[in-house]
Amino acid sequence: MKMTLRCLSVVLLPLLTTSALAADAARNPRLDDQTQLPKAPARPVGQTYFQPPAEADIPHNAFGELVRRGQDLFMNTKALAPQYVGNEMNCVNCHIDRGRKPNSGPMWAAYPMYPAYRKKNNKVNTFVERMQGCFQFSMNGKPPAADSEVMAALTAYAYWMSTGVHLGKAQPGRGFDEPPPPKGGYDIARGKVVYDKQCALCHGDDGAGKKVGATSVFPPLWGKDSYNWGAGMHRINTAAGFIQHNMPLGRGRTLSDQEAWDVAAYINSHERPQDPRLVNGDIDETRKRYHADDGVNLYGVVVDGRKLGLGVQ
Amino acid sequence: MSLSPTRSLAFCLSASLLALPLQAGAADGEAIIQQGGANPAAMPCMSCHGADGKGMAAGGFPRLAGLPEAYIAKQLADFKAGRRENPLMQPIAQALGDAEVAAVAKAYAAKPKVNVKPGPVERPKEGSGAWLALRGAWDRHIPECTLCHGPSGVGVGDVFPPLAGQSAEYIEAQLRAWRGTPAQPAGKKTKAVAAVAPTRSNDPNGLMRHIAADLREAEIKAVAAYFAGLGESTEPFDESQHRLR
Numbered sequence: 001m002k003m004t005l006r007c008l009s010v011v012l013l014p015l016l017t018t019s020a021l022a023a024d025a026a027r028n029p030r031l032d033d034q035t036q037l038p039k040a041p042a043r044p045v046g047q048t049y050f051q052p053p054a055e056a057d058i059p060h061n062a063f064g065e066l067v068r069r070g071q072d073l074f075m076n077t078k079a080l081a082p083q084y085v086g087n088e089m090n091c092v093n094c095h096i097d098r099g100r101k102p103n104s105g106p107m108w109a110a111y112p113m114y115p116a117y118r119k120k121n122n123k124v125n126t127f128v129e130r131m132q133g134c135f136q137f138s139m140n141g142k143p144p145a146a147d148s149e150v151m152a153a154l155t156a157y158a159y160w161m162s163t164g165v166h167l168g169k170a171q172p173g174r175g176f177d178e179p180p181p182p183k184g185g186y187d188i189a190r191g192k193v194v195y196d197k198q199c200a201l202c203h204g205d206d207g208a209g210k211k212v213g214a215t216s217v218f219p220p221l222w223g224k225d226s227y228n229w230g231a232g233m234h235r236i237n238t239a240a241g242f243i244q245h246n247m248p249l250g251r252g253r254t255l256s257d258q259e260a261w262d263v264a265a266y267i268n269s270h271e272r273p274q275d276p277r278l279v280n281g282d283i284d285e286t287r288k289r290y291h292a293d294d295g296v297n298l299y300g301v302v303v304d305g306r307k308l309g310l311g312v313q
Numbered sequence: 314m315s316l317s318p319t320r321s322l323a324f325c326l327s328a329s330l331l332a333l334p335l336q337a338g339a340a341d342g343e344a345i346i347q348q349g350g351a352n353p354a355a356m357p358c359m360s361c362h363g364a365d366g367k368g369m370a371a372g373g374f375p376r377l378a379g380l381p382e383a384y385i386a387k388q389l390a391d392f393k394a395g396r397r398e399n400p401l402m403q404p405i406a407q408a409l410g411d412a413e414v415a416a417v418a419k420a421y422a423a424k425p426k427v428n429v430k431p432g433p434v435e436r437p438k439e440g441s442g443a444w445l446a447l448r449g450a451w452d453r454h455i456p457e458c459t460l461c462h463g464p465s466g467v468g469v470g471d472v473f474p475p476l477a478g479q480s481a482e483y484i485e486a487q488l489r490a491w492r493g494t495p496a497q498p499a500g501k502k503t504k505a506v507a508a509v510a511p512t513r514s515n516d517p518n519g520l521m522r523h524i525a526a527d528l529r530e531a532e533i534k535a536v537a538a539y540f541a542g543l544g545e546s547t548e549p550f551d552e553s554q555h556r557l558r
Contacts, residue, residue: 056439057447071432072557079555097451201472201517203459210470212463213431214555250456250524 031143037113043172050109050171052161064155070157073150074099077139079215081150086141087273088209088216088225091154094233096246100171100182103245106160107175107201112167128258137231140273176241179257181296185235186258188303191266194259198248199267207270222270224312229275235295239264269303274311282311327329340412342420354408358417361401366424370480370541378480379426383471387420387515396515398490402421427478429465442535445528447558453527457535457558463518464556466540472517476540484537485515491525492533 043049055071058064070080073080075088075098092098099107114127121207128151132143165171196205203209209220220226227233233242244260247250255263279285287300287309299309346366349357356456358377363369366378371380391397392406398514406419409417449457458467461473476484496508516522528536 051423054439063344068436076434076555076557079557097449102452198518212467212469212556213550213552215464215557216459217463217469248518248520249460250454251518 002069012178019208037116037175038170040170040174040177043174047172049173050165051099052106052108053163058160063160066153066156067160069149070153070155070160071098073153074157075233075285079145084135084141084144084150085139087139087220087227088211088290089139089219089227090216090226091134093133093219094218094242099158103175103177104242105175106161106173108162109171111158111162112165113174127158134277138227140226140228140231140276167241176238177245178241179244179260181237182258182261186261186265186296188262188265188269190258191262191264191269194263196254196257199263202249204313207267221267222272224273226271226272229234229292229299229309229311230277232266234272234299235260235297236264236268237295239268267297269298269308270309271312273313275299275309278311319483321419322466334414340410340416342416342418345409345413345417345539346420350409350413351409352408355405355413358421364488365379365466367423367478368480370482373486375473375480375483376427376478378424380419380421380474381468381471381552382422385421389414389418415435423469425476426550427467428548428550429467429543430467430478431551431554434557442532442537442539443538446539447533450527451530451538453515454529455524458540459558464558467550467556477543478545479540481534481541484540487534488525488528488533488537491516491522492528493526 060066074095075121077092078085078088094105095101095107096104099105102109106170110130111127112265115124115182118125126146128146131154132146133145135141157299188306198222203221205219207220207222210215210218216225231239240263242259243264244253244255244257245295247255275286275290277290280288285298291297301308317557324400340344346358346362359366361369361374362377363374366376368374368376372508388397389409391401392399395403402411408412435443435447437447439448440531445455447459449455449460458476462471462476463469463473466476468477474553490513491511493511494509497503497506511522514522525533
């Protein structure tokens with residue numbers, strides 16, 4: 001009898017866990033939306049990236065006003081929507097050139113891909129829900145409501161920028177075009193050398209970034225004012241892509257794959273605000289549930305004798 | 314005795330200032346600004362950079378008032394070492410001792426920092442100087458100037474100096490110093506012009522030279538005019554305020 005029960009539980013436990021996860025996902029629909037869409041295609045040789053419309057072409061009517069408001073929010077998120085931003089990040093920090101630059105998470109490539117099913121939260125996410133994820137994780141804040149003015153404006157901006165793009169078709173230049181993992185892996189100590197030489201000038205030795213008055217100019221890369229442990233940028237692979245294409249500012253594509261991975265690992269081996277999905281206050285549980293299969297990341301991993309993922313406030 | 318205009322101005326100024334009580338010590342920054350360094354070749358800074366340290370547009374002499382101490386010290390070191398070439402400034406920098414460089418940098422940094430009153434979001438026209446300053450030209454990998462030099466170009470940290478408060482003459486000259494001038498082939502009515510090598514190579518991590526190299530002549534003029542035109546607010550710099558971009 002005992003034996004039978006044990007056998008049954010072996011069979012049933014995974015089922016129970018799966019259904020519990022599904023129920024939890026249903027209760028907290030925004031908690032887990034960091035899954036990547038399928039990889040964007042490479043840009044065919046001789047072709048240019050999609051060209052979004054010019055700013056001068058934003059119409060002078062009520063719609064255009066909302067688009068301009070969206071662009072203002074995109075560039076000045078902390079200053080104009082402080083109630084939703086818990087750190088010193090602005091949309092434009094990761095989405096360079098106002099969300100227009102290829103391989104810097106351009107809005108014209110993201111907008112046409114939603115709504116999209118995402119395996120991790122087992123539901124179809126709208127574009128607004130995807131942006132709510134940005135506020136919750138990358139900006140370590142409180143997502144604006146789906147029907148809020150802020151979301152309406154940001155959506156209008158992304159929609160306008162996508163004028164003429166093929167709906168539902170993955171565009172070259174979407175996301176951050178991650179370089180392949182280096183054969184010998186990454187090295188945090190080597191990454192520090194790259195950081196000190198190439199990044200510290202603007203982001204500081206302490207990674208805290210630089211401000212002018214109350215306004216963040218160079219965003220913090222770790223610490224309490226940076227993206228949290230749930231943000232897509234905490235993945236070394238994602239950060240490596242962003243860095244290689246866009247950093248140092250104006251001198252993108254100058255770091256090798258190895259350097260990009262090393263420096264991304266160095267940056268992402270520092271503490272940052274806790275993952276808001278923290279499961280029962282347990283880093284190991286949270287890693288198992290949300291980080292173990294989420295690209296390459298150091299959440300819950302012991303580095304130099306210290307387990308990462310404690311979070312900072 | 315014949316004196317150049319700059320020399321005679323310096324002479325008059327220092328003669329009139331000699332009557333003022335001076336603090337002891339060779340490395341008194343304010344004294345060097347007003348009277349020059351221990352070596353007579355280190356002329357008083359104010360004879361070109363102005364009594365208030367805000368520079369003189371006509372001569373292309375930059376504002377030094379309120380610039381970061383480390384930035385000024387670095388520029389003087391770079392003039393000495395030839396990483397920043399200028400026939401007027403290099404001999405002066407070379408005549409300043411290390412203690413004098415440090416004192417002068419400190420004295421200028423202590424003067425009022427340029428302030429531009431925070432305003433609403435600007436809507437620049439494509440192709441204008443404001444556009445380059447606020448939007449950049451990312452198709453040529455040129456970030457907007459304000460991304461590194463701060464909103465309204467008020468400067469960021471010790472490395473990115475303010476562009477606000479500087480004259481168009483000075484900003485243009487620096488962009489050309491980083492860029493050099495490309496050679497011009499002879500035209501039907503014009504003679505060939507030889508290339509001029511860049512005279513500035515002291516930009517940290519080479520962040521500035523490629524930007525200057527990719528700028529068009531009209532853009533250099535337009536963006537310099539934009540920052541010069543921002544003017545200066547008489548209000549003190551308010552660290553608690555947000556600045557929109």
